[in-house]
Amino acid sequence: MSYKNDPKVLVALDFADADSALQFVDGLQPDLCRLKVGKELFAVAGPEFVKCLVGKGFDVFLDLKYHDIPNTVAKAVQAAARLGVWMVNVHASGGRKMMQAAKEALQEFENPPLLIAVTVLTSMDSEDLKEIGLDVDPQQQVLRLAKLTKASGLDGVVCSAQEAALLRKEIGDDFCLVTPGIRPQGSATDDQKRIMTPKQALDFGSSYLVIGRPITKAQDPIEVLKSINASIA
Numbered sequence: 001m002s003y004k005n006d007p008k009v010l011v012a013l014d015f016a017d018a019d020s021a022l023q024f025v026d027g028l029q030p031d032l033c034r035l036k037v038g039k040e041l042f043a044v045a046g047p048e049f050v051k052c053l054v055g056k057g058f059d060v061f062l063d064l065k066y067h068d069i070p071n072t073v074a075k076a077v078q079a080a081a082r083l084g085v086w087m088v089n090v091h092a093s094g095g096r097k098m099m100q101a102a103k104e105a106l107q108e109f110e111n112p113p114l115l116i117a118v119t120v121l122t123s124m125d126s127e128d129l130k131e132i133g134l135d136v137d138p139q140q141q142v143l144r145l146a147k148l149t150k151a152s153g154l155d156g157v158v159c160s161a162q163e164a165a166l167l168r169k170e171i172g173d174d175f176c177l178v179t180p181g182i183r184p185q186g187s188a189t190d191d192q193k194r195i196m197t198p199k200q201a202l203d204f205g206s207s208y209l210v211i212g213r214p215i216t217k218a219q220d221p222i223e224v225l226k227s228i229n230a231s232i233a
């Protein structure tokens, strides 16, 4: 699988309603970026909104981070695939059987979405992991879950760019690394903890950069997106 010659930035459309999101999307073209629809926007705007973005020619990452019993997750990824999305995700901590069920459920589609798994959220550091009983360095936990994801037949993982180089070395090139926690130099960190700039992230092996607030909350979002694209061209 080659990840060259395609837009690297996945803009997180974390808007509170469909109108604000559409107003933002109207200034964009599909060759500038891909779009990510997450829990907030999906809860208010729903499947029709996702289909509308797909109809406008955008590749859509439906980020609902499924984490449930295998049968439920398998049916959920099928429902996502019927919307025509480009990528969908589950939580790797749902385990091998859940991930395999999701992958198998997509086999009936002619053009299935990429299926990736969230490893350790980019808002977490080792203290947060300790609190949930994981007395382990985030890198080690990400590596463990990424290996399990690969062994379960999925296309890649969501991780922070701080783990990208390690995953490339241990897992190889044929694995998609989607990295949120991306902050252009000088941007506010917000609630992200394991962060990197767009260029550093790609240099370390990221396939795609998930970027939300640094673009969507900017005075001139399109200008910021274009300057990020220029910085990684």
Ligand SMILES: O=C(O)c1cc(=O)[nH]c(=O)n1[C@@H]1O[C@H](COP(=O)(O)O)[C@@H](O)[C@H]1O
Pocket (backbone or CB within 6 Å): 012, 014, 038, 063, 065, 089, 118, 120, 121, 122, 123, 158, 159, 180, 181, 182, 190, 192, 210, 211, 212, 213, 214
């Ligand atoms: O799955 C994700 O996209 C995701 C995983 C993760 O570990 N961290 C993370 O921030 N995200 C998402 O990436 C986006 C980051 O947004 P900003 O922090 O505004 O750039 C949000 O929509 C998060 O839901």
